Amino acid sequence: MKVYIKNMVCGRCILVVKSELEKLGLNILSIELGEVTLSKPISIEEKKKISKQLEPFGFEILDDTNSKIIEKIKNILIDLIQNKNNDINVNISDYLKDKLRQDYSKLSNLFSDIEGISIEKYFINLKIEKVKELIVYDELSLTEIANLLNYSSSAHLSNQFKKVTGFSPSYFKKLKENKRIQIDQL
Incomplete structure (x- = not known):
């Protein structure tokens, strides 16, 4: 049985x-990100116990189909940004259509209706948060970051x-407090 979990967006979350x-x-x-497959179905009571156990960590079980689809879209895009730099140059609509086996316009409309932002803008925001992370680490030049993120x-x-931020990358780098948004907050 699959259980979909909101905000499970990184390796530590999985652990x-x-x-x-x-x-x-x-x-x-x-x-995997946002999804757990259990060996057997769970009862409503077990689902409540799971929810109670995960809530202090900021996770929540998703029950409705639309929320599951939105969470899958987010997790696919987060995984793409965090772990698959070589694939970033793919067309996002084709990538999501292939991964979710659904019509992209349906996915796009659902995402926009529920999240209030387009998939493309969400993806750009993810990329910018990754840029911020890489700027803070100060290991790559801006040209190398640009190449890495296609x-x-x-x-x-x-x-x-x-x-997106209102700052140039160089100004952001000089800020004493580099305010990044956690991925699960996007």
């Missing part, structure tokens, strides 16, 4: 969810960064 579910004695067949140039990256 926390796995640990908490094991504390409840549940047998996990597989676990921007056509560092100028394009700078323009998009300024449009």
Whole structure:
């Protein structure tokens, strides 16, 4: 049985969810971003116990179909940004259509209606948060970051960064408090 969990967006999240579910004695067949496959169906009472166990960590079980689809879209895009830099140059609509096996216009409309932002803008926001992370780490030049995230140039990256954040990348780097948004807050 698949259980969909909101805000499970990174490797540490997976470890926390796995640990908490094991504390409840549940047998996990597989676990990935936003999704846990259990060896057997769970009762409503067990679902309540899981919710109570995960709530202090900011996770929540998703029950309705639309929320599950939205969470899948977010997790696919987060995974793309965090783990698959070589695939970032793909067309997002084709990528999501292939991954979810659904019509992209339906996915796009659903996402926009529920989240109040287009999938494309959400993806840009994810990329900018990744840029912020890389700027804070201070290991790569802006040109290297632009190449890593498949921007056509560092100028394009700078323009998009300024449009989203209001700051140039160089000014952001100089800030004493580099305020990044956690991915699960996007």
